[in-house]
Amino acid sequence: MSNDRWLVVLPTYNEADNISSVCSAVLEADPDLHVLVVDDASPDGTAEVVEQLACDDPRVHLMVRLNQRGRGSAGAAGFGWAVHHGFDGVVEMDADGSHCPDHVRDLIGQAREGYDVVIGSRLVAGGADHRRSRSRRWLTRVSNAYARIALGVEVRDCNSGFRAWTRRALQTTDAAHAKSVGPAIVHELLLRAKRSKLRIAEVPIKFVERERGESKLGFFTLVRGMLSVASLRLSRPAVNAAMPADSDRSPTVVLR
Ligand SMILES: Nc1nc2c(ncn2[C@@H]2O[C@H](COP(=O)(O)OP(=O)(O)O)[C@@H](O)[C@H]2O)c(=O)[nH]1
Ligand SMILES: [Mg+2]
Structure with missing residues (x-):
């Protein structure tokens, strides 16, 4: 306990078609977990779906x-938001069904064993990438090899967006103030974690193809992200200090 x-x-x-089932599965995985959905005013009404979920369960929050x-x-x-509200750790994951909620406990379990950052990995023993597209699987392997070398880290799955962060890791890396707007944040924060000498672990996950909705990650976003990896290594280390409370850069509505 x-x-x-x-x-x-x-x-x-x-993600209106996916968010209910993902939220329910996460909440069922562990009765003590809370969920925060960060929605960018999706035109498909994702926020309205989450609002309803939040009415029914106080563990659901919406930004x-x-x-x-x-x-x-x-x-x-x-x-x-997590640091401001006193959480001891965060698991970030995609809401499209690709990241299986059953793995959340594995990630948190490793963090409780003493790791600061735990990465859900497709590329360690026991992990798998079940996407149908061979080209996407191939791209994952090649881009990971590149990211590993460019960042100088030993992590197998540098691209994974399924990660657990302890509060200490969030504060040490000042994760709330990452510069990357898009998916390249995974590399930026990995580099910050490495530079801060945090303990990083990987646990195997089975990554599956989303069944509903569309990927928002276009080819050019991917290429831009990969190009930014090399420049990250040359960038000056972020200065780490205690994290300021709220860091929002634009109007944000926190409904619950
Ligand atoms: N808030 C927010 N979430 C996003 C944005 N783009 C993608 N996501 C979410 O990030 C997760 C992964 O996105 P996805 O399009 O599936 O990327 P892929 O899995 O790399 O193809 C999903 O939960 C998306 O809804 C965005 O611009 N804003
Ligand atoms: Mg996806």
């Missing part, structure tokens, strides 16, 4: 960002 409080952060853009778009900055906003 552990008394620490963990928050699962789910960034969403047009709607009115003037911002980005998987990365949405996650960062969730990190800031």
Whole structure:
């Protein structure tokens, strides 16, 4: 038994068809977990679905960002919210069904064993990438090899957006103030974690193809993200200090 409080952060853009089942599965996985959905005013009504879920369960929270778009900055906003609200750790994961909620406990379990950052990995023994597209699986392997070398880390799955962060790790890396707006945040924060000498672990996950809705990660976003990896290594280390409370850069509505 552990008394620490963990928050699962789910960034969403047009996930109205997925968000209910993902939220329910996360909440069922562990009765002590809370969920924060960070939605960028999705036109498909994702926030309205979550509002209803929040009415039925006090463990569901919703942040709607009115003037911002980005998987990365949405996650960062969730990190800031978690620290501000006193959570002991955060699991960030996709809300499209690709990241299986059953793995949340594995990630938190490793963090409780003493790791600061725990990465859900497709590329360690026991992990798997069940996407149908061979080209996407191939791209994952190649881009990971590149990211590993460019960042100088030993992590196998540098691209994974399924990660657990202890409160200490969030504060040490100042994760709420990551610069990357898009998916490149995974590399930026990994580098910050490495530079801060945090203990990083990987646990195997089975990554599955989303069944409903569409990927928002276009080819050019992917290429831009990969190009930014090399420049990250050359960047100056972020100065780490105690994290300021709320870090929002634009109007945000926190409904619950
Ligand atoms: N808040 C927010 N979430 C996003 C944005 N883009 C993608 N997401 C969410 O990030 C997760 C992964 O996005 P997805 O499009 O499936 O990317 P892929 O899995 O790499 O193809 C999903 O939960 C998306 O809804 C965005 O601009 N803002
Ligand atoms: Mg996806």
